[in-house]
Amino acid sequence: MRNYLLPALLAVTVPVCAQQQENDSLVLRQLATEVLTHSKAYSNLRDLTQQVGGRLAGSPQMVKAEKWGEQVLKDAGADTVYMQACQVPHWVRGAKEEVRIISRRRDFIPPLNVLALGNSVGSGPTGITAPVLEVSSFDDLEAKKDQVKGKIVFYNYAFRPEFIRTFESYGDAVRYRGQGASRAAKYGALAVVVRSMTHGANNLPHTGAMHYNDSFPKIPAVAIGLEDADLLSNRLKGESDMKLYLKTNCKMLPDTTGHNVIGEIRGTEFPDQIITVGGHLDSWDVNQGAHDDGTGCVQSVELLRAFKAAGIKPKRTIRIVLFANEENGTRGGKKYAAEAKAKGEHHIFALESDAGGFTPRGFSFTMPAEKQAKIISWAPLFRPYDVYDFTAAGGGVDVGELYEAIGTPMGELMPDSQRYFDLHHAANDTFEAVNKRELELGAFSMAGLIYLIDKYGL
Amino acid sequence: MRNYLLPALLAVTVPVCAQQQENDSLVLRQLATEVLTHSKAYSNLRDLTQQVGGRLAGSPQMVKAEKWGEQVLKDAGADTVYMQACQVPHWVRGAKEEVRIISRRRDFIPPLNVLALGNSVGSGPTGITAPVLEVSSFDDLEAKKDQVKGKIVFYNYAFRPEFIRTFESYGDAVRYRGQGASRAAKYGALAVVVRSMTHGANNLPHTGAMHYNDSFPKIPAVAIGLEDADLLSNRLKGESDMKLYLKTNCKMLPDTTGHNVIGEIRGTEFPDQIITVGGHLDSWDVNQGAHDDGTGCVQSVELLRAFKAAGIKPKRTIRIVLFANEENGTRGGKKYAAEAKAKGEHHIFALESDAGGFTPRGFSFTMPAEKQAKIISWAPLFRPYDVYDFTAAGGGVDVGELYEAIGTPMGELMPDSQRYFDLHHAANDTFEAVNKRELELGAFSMAGLIYLIDKYGL
Numbered sequence: 001m002r003n004y005l006l007p008a009l010l011a012v013t014v015p016v017c018a019q020q021q022e023n024d025s026l027v028l029r030q031l032a033t034e035v036l037t038h039s040k041a042y043s044n045l046r047d048l049t050q051q052v053g054g055r056l057a058g059s060p061q062m063v064k065a066e067k068w069g070e071q072v073l074k075d076a077g078a079d080t081v082y083m084q085a086c087q088v089p090h091w092v093r094g095a096k097e098e099v100r101i102i103s104r105r106r107d108f109i110p111p112l113n114v115l116a117l118g119n120s121v122g123s124g125p126t127g128i129t130a131p132v133l134e135v136s137s138f139d140d141l142e143a144k145k146d147q148v149k150g151k152i153v154f155y156n157y158a159f160r161p162e163f164i165r166t167f168e169s170y171g172d173a174v175r176y177r178g179q180g181a182s183r184a185a186k187y188g189a190l191a192v193v194v195r196s197m198t199h200g201a202n203n204l205p206h207t208g209a210m211h212y213n214d215s216f217p218k219i220p221a222v223a224i225g226l227e228d229a230d231l232l233s234n235r236l237k238g239e240s241d242m243k244l245y246l247k248t249n250c251k252m253l254p255d256t257t258g259h260n261v262i263g264e265i266r267g268t269e270f271p272d273q274i275i276t277v278g279g280h281l282d283s284w285d286v287n288q289g290a291h292d293d294g295t296g297c298v299q300s301v302e303l304l305r306a307f308k309a310a311g312i313k314p315k316r317t318i319r320i321v322l323f324a325n326e327e328n329g330t331r332g333g334k335k336y337a338a339e340a341k342a343k344g345e346h347h348i349f350a351l352e353s354d355a356g357g358f359t360p361r362g363f364s365f366t367m368p369a370e371k372q373a374k375i376i377s378w379a380p381l382f383r384p385y386d387v388y389d390f391t392a393a394g395g396g397v398d399v400g401e402l403y404e405a406i407g408t409p410m411g412e413l414m415p416d417s418q419r420y421f422d423l424h425h426a427a428n429d430t431f432e433a434v435n436k437r438e439l440e441l442g443a444f445s446m447a448g449l450i451y452l453i454d455k456y457g458l
Numbered sequence: 459m460r461n462y463l464l465p466a467l468l469a470v471t472v473p474v475c476a477q478q479q480e481n482d483s484l485v486l487r488q489l490a491t492e493v494l495t496h497s498k499a500y501s502n503l504r505d506l507t508q509q510v511g512g513r514l515a516g517s518p519q520m521v522k523a524e525k526w527g528e529q530v531l532k533d534a535g536a537d538t539v540y541m542q543a544c545q546v547p548h549w550v551r552g553a554k555e556e557v558r559i560i561s562r563r564r565d566f567i568p569p570l571n572v573l574a575l576g577n578s579v580g581s582g583p584t585g586i587t588a589p590v591l592e593v594s595s596f597d598d599l600e601a602k603k604d605q606v607k608g609k610i611v612f613y614n615y616a617f618r619p620e621f622i623r624t625f626e627s628y629g630d631a632v633r634y635r636g637q638g639a640s641r642a643a644k645y646g647a648l649a650v651v652v653r654s655m656t657h658g659a660n661n662l663p664h665t666g667a668m669h670y671n672d673s674f675p676k677i678p679a680v681a682i683g684l685e686d687a688d689l690l691s692n693r694l695k696g697e698s699d700m701k702l703y704l705k706t707n708c709k710m711l712p713d714t715t716g717h718n719v720i721g722e723i724r725g726t727e728f729p730d731q732i733i734t735v736g737g738h739l740d741s742w743d744v745n746q747g748a749h750d751d752g753t754g755c756v757q758s759v760e761l762l763r764a765f766k767a768a769g770i771k772p773k774r775t776i777r778i779v780l781f782a783n784e785e786n787g788t789r790g791g792k793k794y795a796a797e798a799k800a801k802g803e804h805h806i807f808a809l810e811s812d813a814g815g816f817t818p819r820g821f822s823f824t825m826p827a828e829k830q831a832k833i834i835s836w837a838p839l840f841r842p843y844d845v846y847d848f849t850a851a852g853g854g855v856d857v858g859e860l861y862e863a864i865g866t867p868m869g870e871l872m873p874d875s876q877r878y879f880d881l882h883h884a885a886n887d888t889f890e891a892v893n894k895r896e897l898e899l900g901a902f903s904m905a906g907l908i909y910l911i912d913k914y915g916l
């Protein structure tokens with residue numbers, strides 16, 4: 001590939017109030033160079049993922065992660081660092097779950113590659129042995145409802161490949177993980193096996209939260225790798241009386257105490273106006289929680305460090321929040337929003353990074369159109385960084401609680417989504433899967449946006 | 459991350475001749491679905507990388523690769539498949555190269571992680587033992603020219619992190635790999651060691667082509683991994699009389715015969731108007747040549763397959779070219795251009811994919827402004843696919859020969875560049891480093907562009 005003409009492009013895209021935007025473009029360039037040259041995001045992520053590791057709410061690792069969060073926020077130069085306590089669910093996986101095909105053919109089949117879904121109940125010590133009913137959708141389940149009783153229901157709904165942004169495939173398929181157990185239990189199913197939420201090219205199972213409908217019995221639920229899902233489906237075609245043996249050892253314990261970890265730079269002019277930036281500190285227990293959401297945490301902390309290093313003194317209060325419990329309860333986000341409401345805090349914007357540490361493409365927003373128009377007017381400033389999309393609708397799960405509670409305009413970093421569901425909630429979401437520069441470009445993009453919102457208000 | 463409003467976005471961005479663009483947008487959507495659902499690109503790449511492997515021009519693997527190319531082009535539905543012979547350089551690495559620190563300290567230092575540069579000469583069987591002169595740049599070399607004689611020159615010029623697109627860092631640093639040996643030989647150096655062309659976070663050396671200036675002696679040249687480059691630099695600070703032992707076993711043999719592998723769909727209306735699409739079939743010998751440039755080859759072949767599957771019958775002749783020798787000679791590209799010129803062929807456009815199989819962001823072009831304006835007018839059609847940049851200047855190395863010879867307008871797929879130099883010309887450029895969907899989105903983007911150029915001319 002030959003050279004690009006970036007300076008020319010930049011010249012073309014600087015619009016009307018040229019002088020102002022020229023100053024801003026210099027500050028953004030300064031922030032980009034600072035982050036790409038001196039970022040601590042990657043080494044902080046290494047520590048969080050490799051020294052703390054998986055950190056589900058309520059786990060001892062989460063306590064370690066909170067200490068890590070306090071330290072990195074202090075090191076980044078926060079004026080104040082504090083913990084905000086909240087009650088969090090305390091789900092434990094227990095011993096390794098197990099699903100086996102029991103076949104009259106008596107050929108050797110290794111155990112299927114499965115993970116119990118988060119929040120699901122255990123099968124009891126003897127496990128469950130039952131015939132399998134495969135369904136392709138909830139419609140298919142309804143059509144076969146008379147056959148469900150006493151069976152293990154196998155939801156084999158595939159991620160649709162034709163969507164461009166993979167979050168659309170996820171949004172389309174995730175209901176089987178979330179609601180599948182209760183909808184099958186309604187008709188007497190004993191357990192469910194759900195095809196993993198991934199386009200992936202391997203057999204790794206992907207866990208994630210599920211939710212019971214209290215009107216129906218709580219039955220075990222597991223995710224299965226794609227190759228094993230296909231294997232199971234193929235065997236069922238030739239052997240309708242095949243059974244599965246399923247054993248899970250998970251348990252929902254009483255709620256326990258977790259903490260949002262918060263670090264602030266107090267605003268010089270309008271300290272009561274708060275801009276929140278964050279990711280979630282918790283992760284699933286089966287991986288290092290690198291892209292989900294170690295990257296969002298270290299990017300948020302990096303924003304603060306880069307502001308300090310670049311000598312930017314925000315007018316408004318910038319509050320970095322590492323949320324306590326996104327994965328299986330959103331209790332951290334709920335607590336943060338409830339406190340903000342109770343105290344009558346003035347939140348002008350809340351930004352989240354929880355879609356992976358991949359190359360940034362833009363931001364999604366939920367806010368009144370005239371506010372979003374203001375942000376869209378800054379888009380040319382980001383074009384030299386290949387960050388170009390400010391029009392999508394969206395916002396993060398944790399900051400979404402603030403939006404729900406007090407209507408705070410919100411946004412989320414929008415990275416390239418192609419690789420996210422290859423590793424989301426699976427064992428391969430590790431430090432090695434994160435590219436240093438992609439991570440840093442995301443942190444820079446967040447810093448640039450927050451710099452502008454702080455400077456011009458919203 | 460919550461949902462995006464893609465349909466709304468699409469509606470906003472469809473401009474003036476709405477009816478026409480609506481039809482085109484349906485065809486592009488059809489091509490995208492075809493590629494994302496039924497692509498052979500990923501499985502073809504698996505075969506090329508894992509069954510053929512590294513395939514330098516002149517190697518037996520390259521002969522195997524040519525057969526692979528013939529077969530996949532036939533399978534994709536080409537009307538005609540043929541070979542275009544050309545003379546190619548025949549450089550061989552020989553036995554594993556070796557560089558050791560020889561220190562008075564007598565502590566144990568493992569051999570440094572190095573690869574001989576492509577086209578470089580061997581050191582001879584006894585190797586070279588000499589003191590080391592570290593230089594930070596060519597300016598530094600000139601300043602120290604009196605100290606060069608009898609030494610091994612160590613070019614320790616780092617990839618600059620502040621560029622956004624990594625090809626700029628490469629363009630900035632690659633002269634040390636290309637010209638470093640002869641510029642040091644001019645002052646009597648015995649060999650050169652060059653810091654690898656990478657931002658990388660590991661110690662892998664990255665090979666690549668170097669070129670001798672015939673006015674000076676030909677001396678050995680190796681690339682060194684970043685960690686070892688830092689180690690070497692640090693030791694030199696405390697130990698100026700340290701020596702290196704360097705042995706390389708490479709050799710330039712007489713030219714041999716290679717082939718461009720070509721497959722065509724003959725145009726229905728203007729068969730004499732040719733549109734070329736290609737990548738290079740050769741790779742370095744030290745990896746599987748996955749991103750460089752197996753991905754470009756399988757994307758080009760996929761374009762042809764997708765046209766056939768979607769029932770698109772091009773008006774002009776589409777010619778897929780898998781070039782014989784990009785890495786250390788560009789002889790395939792030169793031959794293709796020379797033949798086109800000799801035969802007076804009418805080439806309306808030539809497209810290359812040789813910047814990695816990562817998520818596409820756009821295309822770079824070299825052509826008269828009014829032609830490029832025509833392409834830019836199609837940009838809204840690609841926005842639903844997050845392909846947004848049609849303004850960069852560029853074009854591929856192989857199709858660049860066609861541009862030089864007969865002025866053919868040219869372009870190159872522009873994928874996200876952040877990860878490319880982590881693996882470019884290094885051992886980790888393997889099949890596993892390629893994401894299926896990213897690869898396919900690139901193939902779709904190429905197909906969409908070629909569909910429009912064929913339909914509307916250029």
Ligand SMILES: [Zn+2]
Pocket residue numbers: 280292293326354
């Ligand atoms: Zn998350």
Ligand SMILES: [Zn+2]
Pocket residue numbers: 738750751784812
């Ligand atoms: Zn290449």
